[in-house]
Amino acid sequence: MELRAAFERLLDANAGDALMPALDGAGYLDALRELPLSEVEPLLRALGARAVDAPVAETMAVRAVAAPSRSLLAVMAAAEMAGIGERLLEMSLEHANTRRQFGKPIGGFQAIQQQLAVMAEQVVLTRIAAQSGCAHGLEPPLVEAAAAKSVASSAAPTITAIAHAVHGAIGIAREFPLHRFTARLHALRMSHGSESYWNRTLGKIRIEAEAENSLDFLRHV
């Protein structure tokens, strides 16, 4: 928690071109050389929560292993996506609680509530998938990486669509920050393999596996 808080202060104090040198100076770009991936995962979510588009995760990976695998980059992207999802959910809840139509906050309408519930489900699912993917160090098993990035990428269109639906027209205005987060989520969905890429990878392994059933398969990753 303390690590994430210090990291966040640095992110918030350094915008644009100043960010990478500041992170480097404070040692964060070498984080994966010193800490397990599972402990770096909250930092990746903090990047996502600010829609940082500098190549922080990729640089961390390259500094830790000269040629990082697609699996490693994918689980790190999934963690960033979880952070974006968390932030988009916060923004959408804030908007739903303050924007008034028909004499009350739009969050009081069941049609909005049910959409936000679905959004929260997809955010929580993405987060646990990313954490599972980041639980195995710098060489994530292919099945874990595939599951993490597939779930995160599959959730992205739902999360962005609901965020925009709740925000209404202001969401696509350039001056309003929402589009920065949804654009970043769309970009990461495609990076290091989208859901169809990872589903093909995972499906092939499952079909060829000798496992007794799917529980058995998932338990022996």
Next chain:
Amino acid sequence: MFDALQLTRIPAEDEALRGKVRALIAEHVLHRPVTERVRSWMGIDADFSRALGAAGLLGLTLPVDYGGAGRGPFARYVVVEELLAAGASVGLHWIADRQSALVILTFGTEAQKRSYLPRICRGELFFCIGMSEPEAGSDLASVRTGAERTETGWRLTGQKIWTTAAHLCDYAIALVRTSGTAADRHRGLSQFIVDLKAPGVTIRGIEDATGHRDFNELFFDGVELAADALLGEEGAGWAQVNAELAFERSGPERIWSSAVLLDSWIGHLKQAGADEVRTERVGGFMAQLSALRALSIAVTARLAAGEQPVVEASLVKDLGTSFEQAIPAAIADDLGGHPDEAVAPQLRAALIDALALAPAYSLRGGTREILRGIIARGLGLR
């Protein structure tokens, strides 16, 4: 948001239970046809329920003093996921093991605990749910079944419906009105342990779309109940039934209902060959299942910490049942998309049953809309 749901490992001593469960599954379940196993927790097998009890695999979280195993929610999680993933017929003991026993343990008198719990743990006593009525579904507080005081106890009059396996069960835990009127809503409700063999109880079956009799109607025509049929406090029924629903919704069973069908279809693909579209579909389901299982284990960790993770469990149930429903729909498209391919009659029949039953997945234990309402309130929306 929902930070309580954290990636958790199942403790080693609970993982160790798998061998015991799998031995029973090998003996009782694996030879059964897919059409039977696909029914999962709607399937009935009294011998198997008793075998689980004899092996000490029922009432795992109940105190040893009452015949339980004195273990935590992770032990139950492991046993339940093994049973469901294999498609074991667990319907007969399911309700007692999942919720009735816990309601009795939490709210019952010492005598009630001594009377019911050891027999539940041995797989000898089976319970069903007495919540829904013809005019009270999602709006459960509008139940009209009533109990009035008599000199010796209570007299019960009214009707329950959609009661799974009631015709094979010994008792129902019924939510009924003991004072006031329907306008009093949450006040004046109580829970009773109703002996289904008592005079005045009529059980009538309702055939489901697949031709099975799982559902029943229960009629109470002036049923005389002893004073000790009251469970918990008179008038506290609403709080108690919500605790019961929390037990009902927190289990891991809401992600595995279509697992046997999924695996049977994967078996078909191994034979028939899998092109890119098929492979992608399989991978998508495995990815979702992997994350859902991690969430289910995270909910179990909250139970193990002594919490009642109502909102978190609702979230996992809604995701899980959507996943369970997507599987038969996708397999129907897949098999129909290969019209010249031979399909085992068992797989086809299991698919047709699953398509017919799947709508119930997001009705039983709280509808999708009710669950999303609970999640929205958890998000602070009013």
